[in-house]
Amino acid sequence: MNGLVDFSQSSLWISAASILFNPTFWNIAATQEYRNKFITKTFGGNPRLGCYALAITIFSLGIFRDYLYNEALAAQPTHPTLLSPLIRYSAIPLFVTGNVLVLTSMWALGITGTYLGDYFGILMDAPVTSFPFNVSDAPMYHGSTLSFLATALWYGKPAGIFLTSLVAVAYSVARRWEDPFTSMIYERRDRERKEGKKGL
Numbered sequence: 534m535n536g537l538v539d540f541s542q543s544s545l546w547i548s549a550a551s552i553l554f555n556p557t558f559w560n561i562a563a564t565q566e567y568r569n570k571f572i573t574k575t576f577g578g579n580p581r582l583g584c585y586a587l588a589i590t591i592f593s594l595g596i597f598r599d600y601l602y603n604e605a606l607a608a609q610p611t612h613p614t615l616l617s618p619l620i621r622y623s624a625i626p627l628f629v630t631g632n633v634l635v636l637t638s639m640w641a642l643g644i645t646g647t648y649l650g651d652y653f654g655i656l657m658d659a660p661v662t663s664f665p666f667n668v669s670d671a672p673m674y675h676g677s678t679l680s681f682l683a684t685a686l687w688y689g690k691p692a693g694i695f696l697t698s699l700v701a702v703a704y705s706v707a708r709r710w711e712d713p714f715t716s717m718i719y720e721r722r723d724r725e726r727k728e729g730k731k732g733l
Contacts, residue, residue, distance in 0.1 A: 537691035539609055545692060548605035551598040552699050556707035559591050563652040564714065573653060580653040581645070588648035602681065606690045615689035628683035634676025637665045647673070651718050674704040 539545070566572045572583035614620065639647045641663060645655045665672040681700050685693020 537610070537612060538695050539692070542605070542608045544601070544605040544608045545696075548598075548601045548696055549699055551594075551601045552696060553703050555591070555594050555598055556703050558594065559587070559649065560707055560710055562587060562590075563649040566649075567652040567714075567718070580655060584645050584648060584650045584653045584655060588644055591648055602684070602693075602696060605696065606685065606688055606693050609690050609692035611689040612691050613689075615686060615691065620686055621689065624683040624687035627679050627686070631676040631679030631683060634665050634669060634672040634679070638672040638676070641666065651715055656719065656722055671704070671708060674708065678704065 562572070566583065566587070570580075572587060573580045576582040576586060641661045642657075644650075645653070646657055646661070651657070660666075665676075669675045678697060678701050681697040682694070685691075685697055
């Protein structure tokens with residue numbers, strides 16, 4: 534990427550920082566909520582209101598991150614190869630696919646399912662196995678990554694590919710924490726249900 538990306542641009546590093554910050558923030562916030570119910574307590578003991586507040590925060594941070602990403606790309610050089618019609622128009626199906634994965638997963642999970650409601654004790658009855666979860670084990674993350682890549686290709690910016698790779702790494706690291714923690718929450722719920730039935 535050296536020579537293709539202008540690493541002297543502060544907007545590039547600000548965008549990179551926001552990409553790394555977002556999943557770090559929501560994982561720390563959700564984990565603290567699960568352990569000490571800080572957000573729930575802030576909202577008068579109402580976990581649903583707390584989850585909605587976190588959802589608004591995460592969504593707003595995502596919008597701001599996307600703004601910073603586009604600002605970073607605007608200050609970066611283009612590359613002739615990426616401006617070829619074949620590559621540029623390949624961005625369209627990537628962008629559509631990415632948004633379909635994100636939007637349909639949000640629809641399937643609902644607000645609390647999408648925005649870490651299980652850390653607030655708002656658990657789903659059973660895992661969602663319908664589309665898009667039957668084609669991707671993390672459609673929100675995969676879809677978001679595809680959208681970042683599509684934007685980079687559409688504008689012909691190698692810096693966008695660099696930042697997209699950072700998105701993929703950030704989400705991969707986040708999943709290494711989230712997936713086992715979420716599994717633990719549901720295993721604990723199932724264990725408590727079984728113990729409750731035995732006590733009847």
